[in-house]
Amino acid sequence: MNLFLSTLILFISTILLVFFLKKNKILIQWKNRKNDKRRIKIEDALKYLYNCEYNKLTCSLNSIAGSLSITSNEAANLIKILEEMGMIATAGESFILTAEGKRYALRVIRTHRLWEKYLADETSISETDWHSLAEIKEHKITSEEAENLSAQIGNPLFDPHGDPIPTAEGIIPRRKGIPLTQLEKGDFGKIVHLEDEPSAIYQQLVAEGLYIGQQVKLIDKNNERLHFEANNESCFLAPSFAKNVTVEMLPDLSLVKKSFKRLSDLKLGEKGVVVGISKACRGKQRRRLLDLGLVPGSVVKAEIKSVGGDPTGFNIRGALIAIRKKQSDQIFIKNESE
Amino acid sequence: MKNRENILNKANELRWEIGESLHDNLLESIYKFATEISSRVIAVDVSKKSKSFDSKLDQILTSSKFGFPIMFLLLALVFWLTIEGANIPSSLLSSFLIDSIYPQLKTFSSNIGLPFWVDGILIDGCYLAMAWVIAVMLPPMAIFFPLFTLLEDFGYLPRVAFNMDFLFKRAGAHGKQALTMAMGFGCNAAAVISTRIIDSPRERLIAIITNNFSLCNGRWPMQILIATIFIGALAPSHLAGLFSAAAVVGITLLGILLALLVSWSLSKTILKGEASAFSLELPPYRPPRILKTLYTSLIDRTIFVLWRAVVFAVPAGAMIWLVSNITFEGLSIAEWFINWANPFGLLIGLNGVILLAYIIAIPANEIVLPTILMLTVLVAGTPEIGAGSGVMFELDSAAATANVLSLGEWSLLTGVSIMLFSLMHNPCSTTIYTIYKETGSVKWTFVAAVLPLLIGFVFCFFLAQIWRLFG
Numbered sequence: 001m002n003l004f005l006s007t008l009i010l011f012i013s014t015i016l017l018v019f020f021l022k023k024n025k026i027l028i029q030w031k032n033r034k035n036d037k038r039r040i041k042i043e044d045a046l047k048y049l050y051n052c053e054y055n056k057l058t059c060s061l062n063s064i065a066g067s068l069s070i071t072s073n074e075a076a077n078l079i080k081i082l083e084e085m086g087m088i089a090t091a092g093e094s095f096i097l098t099a100e101g102k103r104y105a106l107r108v109i110r111t112h113r114l115w116e117k118y119l120a121d122e123t124s125i126s127e128t129d130w131h132s133l134a135e136i137k138e139h140k141i142t143s144e145e146a147e148n149l150s151a152q153i154g155n156p157l158f159d160p161h162g163d164p165i166p167t168a169e170g171i172i173p174r175r176k177g178i179p180l181t182q183l184e185k186g187d188f189g190k191i192v193h194l195e196d197e198p199s200a201i202y203q204q205l206v207a208e209g210l211y212i213g214q215q216v217k218l219i220d221k222n223n224e225r226l227h228f229e230a231n232n233e234s235c236f237l238a239p240s241f242a243k244n245v246t247v248e249m250l251p252d253l254s255l256v257k258k259s260f261k262r263l264s265d266l267k268l269g270e271k272g273v274v275v276g277i278s279k280a281c282r283g284k285q286r287r288r289l290l291d292l293g294l295v296p297g298s299v300v301k302a303e304i305k306s307v308g309g310d311p312t313g314f315n316i317r318g319a320l321i322a323i324r325k326k327q328s329d330q331i332f333i334k335n336e337s338e
Numbered sequence: 339m340k341n342r343e344n345i346l347n348k349a350n351e352l353r354w355e356i357g358e359s360l361h362d363n364l365l366e367s368i369y370k371f372a373t374e375i376s377s378r379v380i381a382v383d384v385s386k387k388s389k390s391f392d393s394k395l396d397q398i399l400t401s402s403k404f405g406f407p408i409m410f411l412l413l414a415l416v417f418w419l420t421i422e423g424a425n426i427p428s429s430l431l432s433s434f435l436i437d438s439i440y441p442q443l444k445t446f447s448s449n450i451g452l453p454f455w456v457d458g459i460l461i462d463g464c465y466l467a468m469a470w471v472i473a474v475m476l477p478p479m480a481i482f483f484p485l486f487t488l489l490e491d492f493g494y495l496p497r498v499a500f501n502m503d504f505l506f507k508r509a510g511a512h513g514k515q516a517l518t519m520a521m522g523f524g525c526n527a528a529a530v531i532s533t534r535i536i537d538s539p540r541e542r543l544i545a546i547i548t549n550n551f552s553l554c555n556g557r558w559p560m561q562i563l564i565a566t567i568f569i570g571a572l573a574p575s576h577l578a579g580l581f582s583a584a585a586v587v588g589i590t591l592l593g594i595l596l597a598l599l600v601s602w603s604l605s606k607t608i609l610k611g612e613a614s615a616f617s618l619e620l621p622p623y624r625p626p627r628i629l630k631t632l633y634t635s636l637i638d639r640t641i642f643v644l645w646r647a648v649v650f651a652v653p654a655g656a657m658i659w660l661v662s663n664i665t666f667e668g669l670s671i672a673e674w675f676i677n678w679a680n681p682f683g684l685l686i687g688l689n690g691v692i693l694l695a696y697i698i699a700i701p702a703n704e705i706v707l708p709t710i711l712m713l714t715v716l717v718a719g720t721p722e723i724g725a726g727s728g729v730m731f732e733l734d735s736a737a738a739t740a741n742v743l744s745l746g747e748w749s750l751l752t753g754v755s756i757m758l759f760s761l762m763h764n765p766c767s768t769t770i771y772t773i774y775k776e777t778g779s780v781k782w783t784f785v786a787a788v789l790p791l792l793i794g795f796v797f798c799f800f801l802a803q804i805w806r807l808f809g
Binding site: 005007123125157167171277284287288289290291292293295296297298303304305306307309310311313319320321322323324327336 | 365369406503504505540620621622
């Protein structure tokens with residue numbers, strides 16, 4: 001047991017040493033925590049005020065307290081600080097952002113959406129975690145770091161939910177489209193935006209397999225639920241969920257794509273013509289598939305299946321390429337004769 | 339100035355309007371244009387013959403009936419050729435380096451009157467360690483790497499990755515990890531370098547951390563010898579070979595299983611994420627270019643890995659000589675450590691000698707067994723068997739080795755435990771250094787080094803407790 005003790009002591013002292021080496025950093029972090037908390041509250045409040053203006057809602061002391069989950073006393077203090085900083089002005093019972101405040105809010109939103117885009121394109125982090133991770137990160141990145149990130153991922157215009165990313169100068173276009181609930185029976189539409197808050201609703205939308213760029217057709221609607229078709233599959237959503245989906249009407253029916261098969265539907269030996277890759281396939285993965293020649297018009301033939309049944313080897317422009325089912329589900333094809 | 343701003347604003351507006359599909363449209367038009375040109379200038383020769391041979395071969399190699407058996411047979415053949423083929427050149431090299439050169443060096447040093455400790459450190463320590471590493475490592479590597487590269491060149495390895503992908507997908511890892519894992523059966527350090535073929539950083543880290551569960555060249559000889567002594571002895575003599583071979587294959591399969599399990603738990607915890615896209619080109623089969631393969635695999639892989647191993651083994655040789663020759667109150671440092679570590683070693687089914695050997699042999703796994711023999715003789719106090727304290731040796735026959743091990747009071751449990759521990763312990767320092775070079779991170783190097791060791795301790799501890807409970 002003597003040995004046990006000495007081993008234990010050795011182990012603990014190693015851990016202590018590691019902490020000692022990191023100590024300075026930890027102390028600094030501790031000191032910064034209070035300032036960080038204040039910064040987070042300020043930035044969240046500005047973001048909330050900006051969203052109110054964007055959606056043409058008025059915003060009161062109570063609604064600020066509610067959205068930041070703080071007491072109204074704390075909210076009043078926060079408002080005072082923001083006024084002293086020249087970020088907001090009072091207009092009767094409600095508050096509006098000054099030019100300075102709007103610029104700040106847009107900078108935070110830009111960072112948030114850039115980070116979501118980065119997570120979607122460059123990492124394998126699950127879709128439902130993007131928003132909450134960006135909520136934390138948006139307060140930690142300096143604007144210089146945000147610009148570097150933007151350049152690194154190719155100055156994107158939209159975040160993965162379809163929201164436009166404000167430019168560094170604070171320019172942002174008006175959102176187009178209408179809520180899914182406003183479509184009438186038989187209308188076609190293209191999804192342009194999926195609201196990521198509250199996250200419980202967003203997770204449900206993701207679980208239904210909805211994504212930006214998807215075409216939907218409204219079959220039926222009443223007060224309790226909407227029935228619509230997306231990629232040839234029936235979906236049902238409660239109106240309170242469906243209003244978080246924004247669509248763009250597709251007026252000209254000749255533009256509307258018919259339902260398509262997926263690449264994964266091909267049986268061995270069958271051929272198909274690529275129509276397009278779903279927008280749910282993003283970033284490097286999408287670029288790789290395109291570079292391999294999976295562009296509209298390419299003829300693809302399923303040749304071999306692996307021992308486990310997945311992946312499948314496809315003949316694409318003369319080369320045999322193995323693709324997992326998850327990706328071949330995201331590639332749409334039609335028959336050669338069509 | 340005003341004009342410039344206007345243009346920039348206009349460009350920004352247009353970017354919003356064009357939207358996100360610019361890259362898609364661009365590629366589509368490039369392909370369209372290229373197809374137009376090629377359809378005008380290229381006449382397609384309808385040589386269906388070779389094409390149908392390829393697809394027939396593919397259908398056999400990837401069928402659910404024959405896919406895996408063919409893969410196991412081919413890999414077994416490569417290992418068998420490596421183990422069998424390496425025997426003769428290995429013994430030639432060791433008789434040259436150890437039986438001929440070593441005595442000459444000793445005579446030379448005593449002629450010019452070197453002090454005994456300089457002679458001990460340089461010749462008994464450094465030179466012998468280097469000789470061991472070269473004799474044991476060079477021949478298998480020179481056989482294994484070219485064979486492996488030939489399979490790769492022929493186009494078979496991409497099919498292995500294709501077949502095993504579903505297992506790795508479930509573990510949240512990359513399909514190409516099957517390739518780097520197979521590479522690890524030759525040498526973990528070389529395999530860690532080969533993980534460069536995986537482009538997602540998360541999956542690459544998983545492949546690097548779990549690569550150590552592929553038994554490498556330095557560990558095969560000991561696995562085979564210990565299995566012959568302890569497992570083979572359990573069976574009637576005409577089945578002994580089969581039994582011990584099965585034990586080694588079992589350890590290998592356990593290693594693959596562990597690699598999958600650890601990959602799975604890593605991608606559920608510290609390396610969280612979904613399996614990324616997997617698109618692998620399955621190139622057409624082609625006759626391997628033998629000379630080119632020989633050249634590149636010898637120069638790029640064999641010599642490169644051997645050089646690193648030698649660089650690390652030389653100081654280890656000096657260490658071994660020093661710890662067994664520097665005495666303190668009548669006992670050498672080695673004996674002090676062994677007595678101190680023995681209770682802990684017994685707790686996990688091993689003993690103090692084995693623990694010390696694994697610490698000294700961090701630079702190169704192949705010197706573990708010679709070090710164990712040397713230390714056992716040192717502790718048992720029967721120097722007449724060995725070649726003097728601090729001098730590594732290996733015995734000619736399994737029977738002689740068994741005799742020495744019985745001096746160290748080895749049991750069946752010790753044998754099984756050391757086989758398991760050899761599978762699950764920290765990578766050699768060459769591999770650790772390579773991991774550091776490849777990841778550039780102290781943290782991940784630490785994880786890769788300590789994680790398998792912890793798994794080994796836990797596994798062996800429970801095995802020993804359960805064994806003693808029922809044994």
